Amino acid sequence: MPENQSTQPDRHDQSNQPVLRPVGRVESPLQRRQDAPKQGDEGAPDAWLVFDPGVERALRDLRPGDEVLVLTWLDRADRTVLAVHPRADADRPETGVFATRSPDRPNPIGLHRVEITETDGLRFRVRNLEALDGTPVLDIKPTLGAVDER
Amino acid sequence: MPENQSTQPDRHDQSNQPVLRPVGRVESPLQRRQDAPKQGDEGAPDAWLVFDPGVERALRDLRPGDEVLVLTWLDRADRTVLAVHPRADADRPETGVFATRSPDRPNPIGLHRVEITETDGLRFRVRNLEALDGTPVLDIKPTLGAVDER
Numbered sequence: 001m002p003e004n005q006s007t008q009p010d011r012h013d014q015s016n017q018p019v020l021r022p023v024g025r026v027e028s029p030l031q032r033r034q035d036a037p038k039q040g041d042e043g044a045p046d047a048w049l050v051f052d053p054g055v056e057r058a059l060r061d062l063r064p065g066d067e068v069l070v071l072t073w074l075d076r077a078d079r080t081v082l083a084v085h086p087r088a089d090a091d092r093p094e095t096g097v098f099a100t101r102s103p104d105r106p107n108p109i110g111l112h113r114v115e116i117t118e119t120d121g122l123r124f125r126v127r128n129l130e131a132l133d134g135t136p137v138l139d140i141k142p143t144l145g146a147v148d149e150r
Numbered sequence: 151m152p153e154n155q156s157t158q159p160d161r162h163d164q165s166n167q168p169v170l171r172p173v174g175r176v177e178s179p180l181q182r183r184q185d186a187p188k189q190g191d192e193g194a195p196d197a198w199l200v201f202d203p204g205v206e207r208a209l210r211d212l213r214p215g216d217e218v219l220v221l222t223w224l225d226r227a228d229r230t231v232l233a234v235h236p237r238a239d240a241d242r243p244e245t246g247v248f249a250t251r252s253p254d255r256p257n258p259i260g261l262h263r264v265e266i267t268e269t270d271g272l273r274f275r276v277r278n279l280e281a282l283d284g285t286p287v288l289d290i291k292p293t294l295g296a297v298d299e300r
Contacts, residue, residue: 057232061249082207098290099211140248
C-alpha cells in the first residue's frame with residue numbers, strides 16, 4: 001500500500017451507523033418475495049443490473065462471461081428477525097439467522113453469485129439472480145480464484 | 151413463505167440511503183492497513199468476532215468447525231475510489247474497483263470466508279481474518295453447499 005494512503009486519517013463515518021449509497025438497481029421479472037426462488041441456482045430468471053452514471057469508471061473492466069458476486073440491499077426484508085425456520089419449512093427447527101441465508105436478518109445484504117451475459121453501457125445482464133425488481137445494488141466483486149491469479 | 155409475510159407492507163427505509171447497524175466488532179492484532187494481507191488466506195492471523203448481546207439469538211446455531219462468510223464494514227476505506235492498481239502494484243493497469251477486491255470502493259463491505267475455531271458466549275474465534283482491529287461486523291452467512299443440503 002502506498003505510504004500516502006496509510007498515513008491519511010481514518011475515514012470513519014461520524015455516526016456509528018454507516019450509510020450505504022446504492023450504485024444501481026435490479027430490473028427483474030420477479031416482483032414479489034413469494035415468486036422468488038431461495039437461491040439464484042434454483043430457477044431464478046435472468047435480470048439486468050442498471051448502474052448509476054457516477055460509477056461508470058468502476059464498471060469498466062467487467063465483461064460478458066465474468067462470474068461475479070453481486071451485493072444488494074434486500075429492502076423488503078424484516079430486520080427485526082433473529083431466528084427462522086430454514087427455507088420457511090415449519091418442520092425444520094427454528095435456527096438463528098446467522099446460520100441461514102434468510103433475507104430477514106439485522107443487515108439484509110444479499111450476496112449473489114452470477115454470470116454476466118451481456119453489457120450495454122450502464123446495463124449489465126446477469127444469469128440466475130433471485131433478487132426482486134427494484135432491489136438496490138451495493139457492490140460487485142470478482143470471485144476469488146487461486147492465490148497466484150489475483 | 152408464509153402468507154402473512156408476503157402481505158405485510160414493504161419495510162423500506164424512509165430515505166434512499168439504507169443505514170447499517172453493526173452487530174459486533176473485530177478484535178485482531180492487525181492495527182493498520184499496511185499490516186494486513188490482501189486476503190485472509192494470505193497469512194492473516196486469527197481474530198475474535200465480539201457480538202452485541204442483542205443478536206445472541208441469531209448466533210446460537212453457529213459452532214466451532216463451521217465455515218462461514220463474515221460481512222464487515224471496512225471503515226478505514228476510501229469510498230471515493232472508483233479505479234485502482236490491483237494489489238497496489240503500479241505495474242498492473244488501473245482497473246475499475248468492481249473488477250477488484252480493493253477495500254476502497256463506493257460501499258466498502260468486506261466479505262471474508264473464515265472457519266469458526268472457538269466460541270465463548272458472544273465471542274467467536276475465527277481463523278484467517280484480514281480485517282483490522284475494531285472493524286464493524288455486519289452479518290454472518292453460512293457458505294452454500296449443494297442444493298440438496300440447504
